[in-house]
Amino acid sequence: MSINSALAAGTSGLLANSSALASISDNIANVNTVGYKRVNTVFTPNYKVQGGGESRYASAGVSARTRLDVSGEGLLNPASSATDLAIDGNGFFLVRPNPTNVTGADPVLFTRSGSFETDQGGYLKNDAGQYLYGWPVAPDGTVTQNPSNVDLLEAINLSNIGGAAEATSSIRINANLLDSQAISAAEATYDPTNPANNMASGAVTPDFQRSIQIYDSKGGVRSITLSILKSSTANQWHAELHVDPPSDVSTGAGLNNGQIATGILAFNTNGQIDSVATTLPNSLSFLGSDNVAPLGANQYQWDAATGVAGQTVSLDLGSAGNPGGITQYDSPSVLNSTVVNGAVFGDFAGVEVSPDGFVSARFTNGVVRQVYQIPVATVVNPNGLASVGGGSYQITQESGAFTLNPPGIGSSGKLSSKTLENSNVDIATEFSNLIITQRAYSASSRIITTADEMLAEAIQMKR
Numbered sequence: 001m002s003i004n005s006a007l008a009a010g011t012s013g014l015l016a017n018s019s020a021l022a023s024i025s026d027n028i029a030n031v032n033t034v035g036y037k038r039v040n041t042v043f044t045p046n047y048k049v050q051g052g053g054e055s056r057y058a059s060a061g062v063s064a065r066t067r068l069d070v071s072g073e074g075l076l077n078p079a080s081s082a083t084d085l086a087i088d089g090n091g092f093f094l095v096r097p098n099p100t101n102v103t104g105a106d107p108v109l110f111t112r113s114g115s116f117e118t119d120q121g122g123y124l125k126n127d128a129g130q131y132l133y134g135w136p137v138a139p140d141g142t143v144t145q146n147p148s149n150v151d152l153l154e155a156i157n158l159s160n161i162g163g164a165a166e167a168t169s170s171i172r173i174n175a176n177l178l179d180s181q182a183i184s185a186a187e188a189t190y191d192p193t194n195p196a197n198n199m200a201s202g203a204v205t206p207d208f209q210r211s212i213q214i215y216d217s218k219g220g221v222r223s224i225t226l227s228i229l230k231s232s233t234a235n236q237w238h239a240e241l242h243v244d245p246p247s248d249v250s251t252g253a254g255l256n257n258g259q260i261a262t263g264i265l266a267f268n269t270n271g272q273i274d275s276v277a278t279t280l281p282n283s284l285s286f287l288g289s290d291n292v293a294p295l296g297a298n299q300y301q302w303d304a305a306t307g308v309a310g311q312t313v314s315l316d317l318g319s320a321g322n323p324g325g326i327t328q329y330d331s332p333s334v335l336n337s338t339v340v341n342g343a344v345f346g347d348f349a350g351v352e353v354s355p356d357g358f359v360s361a362r363f364t365n366g367v368v369r370q371v372y373q374i375p376v377a378t379v380v381n382p383n384g385l386a387s388v389g390g391g392s393y394q395i396t397q398e399s400g401a402f403t404l405n406p407p408g409i410g411s412s413g414k415l416s417s418k419t420l421e422n423s424n425v426d427i428a429t430e431f432s433n434l435i436i437t438q439r440a441y442s443a444s445s446r447i448i449t450t451a452d453e454m455l456a457e458a459i460q461m462k463r
Contacts, residue, residue, distance in 0.1 A: 002056060002057060002058055002059070003451050003454050003455055003458070004451075004455075005058040005059045005060070006059050006447060006450075006451040007447075007448055007451045007452070007455075008059070008060075008061055009059035009060065009061035009062070009447060010061075010444050010445070010446075010447030010448040010451065011061070011444075011448065012046070012060075012061030012062050012063070012444075013061060013062055013440065013441070013443070013444030013447065014441060014444045014445060014448075015064070016041075016043055016061075016062045016063065016064035017064075017437050017440045017441040017444060018441070019041055019064040019066065020041035020043075020064060020433070020437045020440075021434075021437050021438075021441070023039040023040065023041045023066050024041075024430050024433050024434050024437060026039055027039060027425045027430050028425070028427065028430050028431075028434075030423055030425065031423055031425045031427055031430075032422075032423065033113075033391070033423050034113050034114070034115045034127070034391070034420050034421060034422070034423075035074065035111060035112035035113035035114065035115075035391050035420075035421045035423070036074075036113075036391060036423035036424070036425065037068050037069055037070045037072065037112070037391075037423075037424055038068075038069045038072070038423070038424055038425045038430075039066050039067070039068060039069075040066070040067050040068075040069055041064050041065070041066050041067075042064070042065050042066075042067055043062050043063070043064055044062065044063045044064075044065065045060070045062055045063075046060035046061050046062060046063055047059065047060040047061075048060065067383065068383055068385070068387060069383065069424060070382040070383050070385055070393065071382040071383050072424040073089075073421070073424060074112075074421045074422035074423050074424040075421070075422045076088060076416060076419050076420070076421055076422070077419065077420055077421075077422055078418060078419060079115075079418050079419055079420045080418065081117065081418065082350065082351050082352055082353060082417050082418055083116045083117060083118075083124055083351065083353070083417075084114060084115055084116070084417070084418055084419060084420050085114035085116060085353060085374075085415055085416065085417060085419065085420075086112075086114050086415070086416045086419040086420055086421040087112060087114070087376060087407070087413040087414070087415060087416070087421070088413050088414050088415070088416050088419075089411075089412070089413020089414060090376075090378055090382075090411050090412060090413050091376035091377055091378045091407075091411070091412045091413050092110035092111055092112055092376070092377045092378075092379075092382075092393070093110065093111050093112070093113075093114060093132055093374070093376075093377070094108065094109070094110060094132075094133050094150070094153065094375060094377050094404065095109050095110070095111050095125075095126065095130035095131055095132055095133065095392060096108060096109060096130065096131055096133060096155070097109075097129070097130060097131070098131065098155075099119075099121065099123040099125075099131040099155035099157070100155065102155075107388070107394060108150055108394075108395075108402075109130060109388065109392040109393065109394060110377050110379075110385065110392065110393045110394075110395075110402070111126065111128070111130060111390075111391050111392045111393065112391065112421055113126050113127065113128060113130075113390075113391040113392075113421075114126065114419075114420060114421065115127050115420055116132050118158055118159070121157070121159060122157045122158050122159020122160065123155050123156065123157050123158075123159075124155075124156045124157075124158065126390075126391075127390075128389070128390025128391055128392060129390070130390065130392055131155045131156075132155070132156050132374070133150070133153040133154065133155055133156065134153060134154065134156045134357070134359065134372040134373055134374040134375065135152060135153060135154075135372065135373045135374075135375060136154050136371070136372055137358070137370045137371055137372060137373060141370065143373050145373075145375070145404070145406065146404070147403045147404050147405060148401070148402070148403065148404065150404075153375070154372070156359060156372050156374070158351060158361075161348050161361045161371060162348065163345055163346055163347045163348060163363065164345070164346060164348075164361070164363050164365075164367050164369060165215065165217070165218055165219025165342075165343060165344060165345040165346070165365070165367075166215065166219070166341070166342045166343045166365075166367045167215055167216055167217045167309070167311045167342050168214035168215045168216075168311065168313055168340055168341055168342035169311065169312065169313060169314065169341060169342065170313065170314045170316065170339075170340070170341050171212060171214065171224075171313060171314070171315050171316065171338060171339070171340050172316040172324070172325075172338065172339035172340075173212075173226070173315070173316070173317055173318075173325070173326055173335070173338055174318070174324045174325060174326075174335075174336040174337045174338070174339075175208075175210075175326050175327070175333070175334060175335045175336055176326070176327045176328070176329055176331055176332075176333060176334055176336070177207075177208060177228060177230075177237060177265075177267075177326065177327070177328045177333050178328075178329075178330065178331065178332055178333045179271065179328050179329055179330045179331075180330055181207050181230045181333065182230070183230050183231075183232055184204075184205070184207065184229060184230065186204045186205070186229075187229060187230065187231065187232055187238070188232070190204055190229060190238060192238065192240055192259075192262040193262075195257055198240065198257075198259070198262075199227035199229060199238075199240045199242075200225075200227065200240050200242035200257040200258060200259040201257045204229065206227035206228055206229050206240075207228060207229050207230050207237075207333065208227075208228040208333045209225060209226065209227045209228070210225070210226055210335045210338075211223050211224070211225045211226075211244065212224050212225075212226060212338050212340065213340065214313060214340055214342060215340075215342035215343060215344060216302065216306065216308040216309075216311065217308045217309035217311060218307070218308050218345070219343065219344040219345035219346075219365070220306070220308065220344075221344065222243065222248055223243065223244045224241055224242070224243055224244070224260070224284075225241070225242050225243075225244050226239065226240075226241055227239070227240045227241075227242070228240075228265065231264070235266060235267045235268070235269070235274070235328065236264050236265065236266050236267075236277075237264070237265040237328075238262075238264065238265075239262065239263055239264065239265045239280045240259060240261070240262050241259070241260050241261040241262075241280075241284070242257060242258040242259040242260060243258040243260060244258060245258065246258030247303060248302065248303055248306065249286070249300050249301065249302060249303060250295065250300060250301050250302075250303055250304070251295065251299070251300045252294075252295030252296050252298065252299040252300065260284060260300050261280060261281045261284060262280070263278070263279035263280030263281060264277070264278060264279045264280065265278055265280055265317070265326060266278045266279075267327070267328040268320060270320070271327050271328045271329045272318075272319075272320040272321070272325075272327060272328075273317055273318050273319060273320060273325055273326055273327070274320065275317075275319055275320065278317065280315070280317070281315065282314060282315050282316070282317070283312060283313070283314050283315060284312070284313040284314075284315060285310070285311075285312045285313075286300060286301060286302055286310055286311050286312070286313070287299070287300070287301030287302070287310045288301065288302065288308065288309045288310035289301060289302040289303060289304050289305070289306045289307050289308050289309075290304070290307075291310070343363075343365040343366055343367045344365050345365065346363035346364040346365025346366070346367055347363060347364045348361060348362075348363060349362050349363055349364045350362045352368065352417065353374070353415060353417040354415070354417075355407060355408065355414040355415055355416065356373075356406055356407050356408055356414070356415070357373045357374040357375065357376070357406055357407040357415050358370045358372070358373050358374075359371055359372040359373070359374060373406060374407065374415060375404040375405060375406060375407075375412075376404070376405060376406070376407045376412035376413060376415070377402045377403065377404050378402065378403050378405070378410070378411050378412055379395065379399045379400050379401070379402050379403075380399065380400035380401075381398060381399050381400055382399065383399075384396055384397075384398030384399035384400070385399045386399075
C-alpha cells in the first residue's frame with residue numbers, strides 16, 4: 001500500500017541525508033587540508049511515473065551519490081619552503097608509495113597536495129607519505145621525456161647532490177687601448193714565436209697587460225695573461241695570451257713560455273673592434289691533462305700534474321656597433337671589466353624550483369645546476385578520478401588516461417614554489433548545507449512518524 005511506500009521513502013531520506021551529513025562533515029574537517037577536494041552529495045529521485053499519471057501513487061524515495069570536485073582549484077597561499085609546491089592551473093603531481101625498487105604492484109598516483117619535504121633518505125615526500133617523481137636532468141642539461149612512460153621518472157632525491165665546481169667556458173673583455181700610444185722601439189724586432197723577442201717571455205715589455213682568472217674542471221683557479229703592444233700599422237695592436245705560471249700548461253711546437261695564443265687586434269676608424277681583421281683567436285681549447293697524444297703546432301693541454309679535464313673557453317672581444325668589448329679611443333688604456341663564468345668548488349646550499357618544473361641545486365659558490373624536472377599529469381575528466389586516501393587519486397575508465405607534460409605546456413599548469421594550494425571548501429556553503437541537511441533529515445523522520453500513525457489508525461479500524 002502507499003503508506004508502506006511512504007515509510008520506505010522516509011527511510012531513504014534518512015539514509016540519503018546521513019550520507020550528505022558525512023560528506024559535509026569531511027569537508028568542514030578538511031577546510032585547512034592542503035590540496036583537499038570537497039565531496040558533494042547529489043540526490044536523485046527513485047520514482048517512476050508514466051506521463052498520464054496513475055490512479056494510485058507509490059513513493060520510491062531518494063538515492064544519494066557522492067561526487068568529488070577534483071577540478072575545482074583552491075586558492076594559492078605563500079609558504080616558507082622551496083619544496084612547498086602548488087600547480088597554478090590544471091594537472092597533478094605524479095607520486096608513488098615507494099621511492100626505490102618500484103614494481104608493477106606500486107600504483108601510479110596523482111595529487112594536488114604539494115607540501116613536500118625530505119625524508120631520512122633525502123627523497124621528497126608529502127604529508128600523506130607519497131614520494132614525488134620527476135625526470136632526471138642529464139649532465140649535459142638534456143631531459144628525456146615521454147607523455148605516458150613512467151619508467152623514465154625517478155623519485156626526486158636531494159641527498160645525492162654533492163658539492164660542485166664549474167669550469168670556465170667564456171671570457172668577456174671590456175677595455176680601452178690608448179689610440180695615441182707611442183710605438184715602442186722593440187716593436188720593430190717583435191716576434192711572437194721567438195722567446196727572445198716576445199711578450200710572454202718578458203723580453204718585450206707590453207704597452208698594456210692584465211691577468212684574467214679562469215676556473216678548471218675541479219674549480220682550481222688558473223691565470224691567463226693578456227699582453228698588448230702597439231703596432232706600427234695604424235689601428236692595429238699585437239696581442240698575446242699566456243698561462244701564468246707556464247708550468248700549468250704543456251704546449252706544442254711554436255708556442256713557448258706558456259704562450260697559448262697570438263694575433264692582431266684591429267680597429268676601425270671609429271675606434272671599435274674590427275672583427276674581420278682581428279686575428280687573435282676567439283676560442284681557446286685546452287686538452288685534458290690525461291691527453292697522451294703528441295701536441296702539434298698551436299696545441300696545448302693542462303699539465304699532467306693538474307689532473308683536470310679539457311675545456312673550451314670562448315673569448316669575446318666585442319663587435320662594432322655594440323657597447324663594451326675592446327675599443328681604441330684617445331683615452332688612457334684601462335681594463336674596465338672582465339666577465340668570466342665558472343666557479344670554485346662549492347657545497348650544496350639548497351634547491352630552487354622554477355615555474356617550468358626544473359629542480360635546481362644551489363651551491364655556496366653561486367653555481368645553480370638543474371637536477372630534475374617535475375612533470376604535470378593531466379586527464380580528460382579529473383572528477384572521474386578515484387580517491388585512494390591522503391589526497392591522492394587513481395586513473396579510472398571515467399577519468400581517461402593521463403598525459404605527462406612539462407609545466408606550462410599544453411593544458412598543464414605551471415609550478416609555483418614556496419606556495420601551497422588551499423582546500424577548495426567554502427566554509428559558508430558547507431554550514432548552509434549543514435542546516436539544510438539537518439532540516440531534511442528531521443522532515444524525513446516526520447514522514448516515518450506520520451506514516452506510522454496512519455498505519456496505527458488503519459489497524460484500529462473495526463468492521
